[in-house]
Amino acid sequence: MTKRIGYRDWRWQAFWWHHFFLLWSTIDAQTRYSIPEELKQGSVVGNLAKDLGLALSEIYYRNLRVASETGKQYFSVDAGKGELVVNDRIDREVLCGQSARCVLPLQIVTENPLQLHRIEIEVRDINDNSPVFITEEKYLKIAESTATGIRFPLDIAQDQDVGSNSVKSYTLSKNECFSLKLKELSGDRQVPELVLEKPLDREKQSVHQLLLTALDGGNPVKTGTTKIVVTVLDINDNVPVFKKPLYNVSVHENIVSGSVLVKVEAADADEGVNGEIQYAFAEHTPESLLSVFQLNPDTGEISLIGPLDYESNAVHEIRITAKDKGVPEMEGHCRVQIVVIDMNDNAPEIVLTSKPNPVREDAPKGTVVALISARDRDSGNNGKVSLELKSGPPFTLKPSFSDNYALITSGVLDRERFSEYNIEITATDSGSPPLTSKKSVLVTITDVNDNPPIFGQPSYDVYLKENGVPGSILYSVSASDLDFGENAKVSYSILDSKVQDVSVSSYVYINSDNGSIYSMHSFDYEKLKVFQIQVQAKDQGSPSLSSNATIHVFILDQNDNAPAVIYPSSAAMGSLSHQRMPRSAKAGHLVTKVTAVDADSGHNAWISYRLAEATDASLFTVSLYTGEVRTKRAVSEQDDSSQRLLIDIKDDGEPIQSSTVTVSIILEDGLHEPILDLRHKVAEPSKKTGRITLYLILSLASVSVLSLVTFLILAVKCIRNSRSSSTCCMRRTDSDDYKNPNRNLQIQLNTDGPIKYVEVLGGDMLSQSQSFRSCMSPMSEYSDFTLIKPSSTTDFKEVISVLDASLPDSTWTFESQQVRTKKKRTVDRSHFNRKPLNLLFCLNHPKIITPFQKNVVGFLFVGLFFVFASVYFFPSTQS
Known part of the structure; x- marks a missing residue:
């Protein structure tokens, strides 16, 4: 029983490998080794690393390994030498x-990068198996009247070796009645036959013993x-x-159980009982055939009682005997070959x-x-497999050789959208109808730091009361990062900048982990508004x-500031x-005026006076x-000559x-008399004071008209120059930059609550600097230009950085005796025309405004100053 099962497995494996190698033989440019079978474990097959073009250092780094398709690992790689050795x-x-x-x-699989190499190892046969007959003894019954020349088929010997090591010939021990002949069959096979050379004589010898x-x-x-x-029978x-020595039948493997496959027929020339025939399977028929086929002993019909499987056994060969009922029994022999036709009954397999x-x-x-590889146990078109991916994921299959594929990326990956892909692969054969199978492959996407931390909003407004407690929290900012792990860990820091020429880090500090900002000390509104x-949030x-x-x-x-008395001056001094x-x-006489100021602002600076x-x-x-x-x-005569008043001054703050x-x-x-005389003189102005008033009015009107005309001319000139170049203050040649080397122009950007103002500082290097401040309100389209108090000179580099950060659409050119800095950008002309600050720069530019024109403007300013001073300091002359 055991030998029969092994024989069936051997036949199945031979058939499977035969078709596999036929398919594999279509691949060119493959590495092949040839070794004899039964090599000892550890024997060297070949230098695999050298043949694949790999250095010895790459064997471990690239994880060179052997993947066998047979399921058993017969070979392994010597990681030290790169040799392919026998493992079993x-x-x-x-x-x-x-x-x-x-x-x-x-x-052969290598990683980093992932590659697949294919090698073939041819196993040569050695003569390690002897021919073996199915039975040790063969019994034949031959009638003595049997004519000479009749042949009796004998059992063939089986040799598991192939080629020249298989069975080549047969010999028979010497016997005068029998000889041995070999019958040629298909596939270069030979069947020994016992030939009767001379008539048998039972009375002389009833039993003949021969050795084959x-x-x-x-x-x-x-x-x-x-x-x-x-x-010898009598x-x-x-x-x-x-009727036929060989019956050939082809049936589909899905044929219904119980179907009649073939009918064998034999005839006997004898009469009566000697001519009655019964059919039977030959002796020693394998159990694998007896479980699948059934023979009717009377009719000779062979029917199916078990399943047929092309993949297990594509050809079944059955030996049938026909025996008569005579004495002695006579028997005839034939062979039945049943060829199984493949059906598409095996779904394709997907192997990682x-x-x-x-x-x-x-x-x-x-x-x-x-x-990925695909395989199908069926043959022909039924075994041809194609793989396809479900549309959607950015992956595709690239064929490599035979039924092997590489799963590769075909698009852009984004872990923030999909951190993993469950790729469904469908395998379909070419049978009719086609069969399919599916397999899911999970691919994980690892994170790359491609997303910066994002704040909830680009800017925040924080309102803080002055005189707060140092160390109190001002605000908490938070930024989120779409990445993962270390790439998503955010730390916070404050970028270095200046606040009143002091680093901002001396005012506040930030918790780098949670983004909470704390004050370093209390703030004073009167010093810093x-x-x-x-x-900065950094991952x-x-x-x-x-x-x-x-x-x-x-x-x-x-x-937090009490009103301070500034007049009378003696009271202000305490x-x-x-x-x-x-x-x-008389009643209503103005005795004096008390004036106080409050350093606070708003309601806190509203002052009231009370006696x-x-x-x-x-x-x-x-x-x-x-x-x-x-x-x-x-005032009456009874009033005391010395009066004392205590005046209470309060603001409108809380408290x-x-x-x-x-x-x-x-x-x-x-x-009383000088005062009355003075009032009388004031009430009756002389003709001289009237003339002074008239002169002042005429001077004011003429200077105003002249100033207006001058400013209009300068404005038109600036506009024309702005159209011809990107900025009215741009110098055309370097030689023009130092025509007036002793002049300084400094601009300072300041902030007072919602009001933004720019201070323009100018003057000779040896003279006191003059400060011009341009105040621009963000609530209106146009800004007012006012002249404010003189200011000290600042550094040009700070001025440039301040203007560059606050007024990015302007073009600035600054000169000094020691430093010359230019920063040019594209200027929007409409924006330039709206900013009075650009007009001020044009007034200072020697290419647009000549020194003579500057002097005219200066005289106009001086004239306006004296006119307004006269009006202010001599009000009595105008009344």
Whole structure:
């Protein structure tokens, strides 16, 4: 039983390998080695690293390994020498059976990059098996009346070796009645036949014992023997004869069980019982055939009782005997060959030659992810397999050789959208109807730092009360990163910048982990009203990515300053203020005016005045908002000559801050006449004062008209120059830059709450600098130009950086005796025309405004100054 099962497995393997090597033989340019079977473990097959063009250092780095398609690992790689060595006993007969060629296909896999090489190892046969007969003894019954020349087929010997090592000849022991003949069959096979050379005589010898020897073609020759026992029968001298010695039948493997496959027929020339025939399977028919086929002993019909499988056995050969019922029995022989026709009954298989590696999201198109092979146990078109991917994922299959494919990337990967892909591969054969199978391959996408941290908004407005507690939190910013792991870990920092010439890090600090910003000390609104913080969020990727956000910190005023008296000046210094007043003063007479200021702003700086104490409260009153001290009634002779007033000054803040001033008033009798004379003179202006007033009015009108005309001419000239060049202040040649080397032009950008203003500082190097401040309100399209107090000179580099950050659409050119800096950008002409600051630059440009024109403008300013000064300081002449 065991021998029969092994024989069936051997036949199946031989058939499978035969078709596999036929398919594999179409591949060119493959490495092949040839070795004999039964090599010892550790024997060297060949230098694999050298033949594949790999250095010894690459064997370990690229993880060179052998992937066998047979399921058993017969070979391995010596990592130290790069040699392919035998890993297990190789029995050619087990692997390839009776196939003429025995080739083991191996897949050599290397990584980094992932590659697949194919080699073939031919296993040569050695004469390690002797011919073996199925039975040790063969019994024949031959009637004595049998005519000479009749042939009796004998069992053939089986030799698991192939080629020259298989069975080549047979010999028969010497016997005068019998001889041995060899019958040629298809496939270069020979069947020994026992030939009756002379009539048998049972009375002389009833039993003949012969020895049949099978010899192979190996060196040395190996043999196998079987004993033939011939019993001579005395009667029934006609043998049943089949109509055909060989019956060929082709059936589909999906034929229904119970179907009749073929009917064999034999005839016997004898009569009566000697001519009655019964059919039976030959002795020693394998159990594998008996479980599939059934023979009707009376009719000779062979029917199917078990499943047929083309992949297990494509050809079945059955030996049938026909025996009569005579005495002695006579039997005839025939062979039935049943060829199984393949049907598409096996679905294709998808095999992962290498597991998919994680893929970086920045992997280029065409990156190999995994190696995949397909196979189908069917033959012909039924075994042709094609693979396809479900549309959607950015992957495709690239054929390599035979039914091997490489899974490669075909598009852009983005881990933030899809961190992994479950790729469904469908295998379809070419049968009718086609069969399919599916396999899912999970590909993981690894993260690359391709996303910077993103703040919730580009800028933040923070309002902070002054006099806060140092160390209190100002604000918390947060940035998110779409990446993963270290690439998504965000740290926060404050970019270095200047606030009132001091590094911003001395004002605030930030928690690098959570983005919370804390104050280093309390803030004073009167010293600092607004400042900016540049916060940077940086991830920990390589290289790291970052983004910035701007935080505008507005200091809110608190009522922390009391009103300060600035007039009378003596009261401001802390001493008593003394005032004189005539006794002839009437009601409403202005005695003095108390003026106070508050360093706070808004409501906190609104000041009110109140008379807290007085020597005579009925004599004086204080204006609530102006601080004017006037008489409530006329002074009488009974009033004390010395009056003392205590005036309370309060602001409108919360809590209220206040201060007091004491005014001492002396009532005198001799002051009324000069005052009356003065009033009389004022009331009746002379003809001379009227002329002065007329001159002042004419001067003011003429200077104003001349100033207006001059500014219009300069404006037109600036506009024309702005059209001809990108900026009115651009110099055409380098030689023009130093025509006036002793002049300085400095511009300073300042911020006062929502008001942005630029200070323009100019003057000779040896003279006091003059400051011109351009205040521009962000709420209006046009800005006003005002002249403010002189300011000290600042560094040109700071001016350039400030202007570059705040007014990016302007073009600036600065000169000094020592430093010349130019920064040019494209200028929007409409924007240029809207900014009075550009007009100021044009006024300072020697190419546009000549020195003479500058002097004219200067004289106009001086004239305007004197006119307004005259009007202000001589109000009596204009009344």
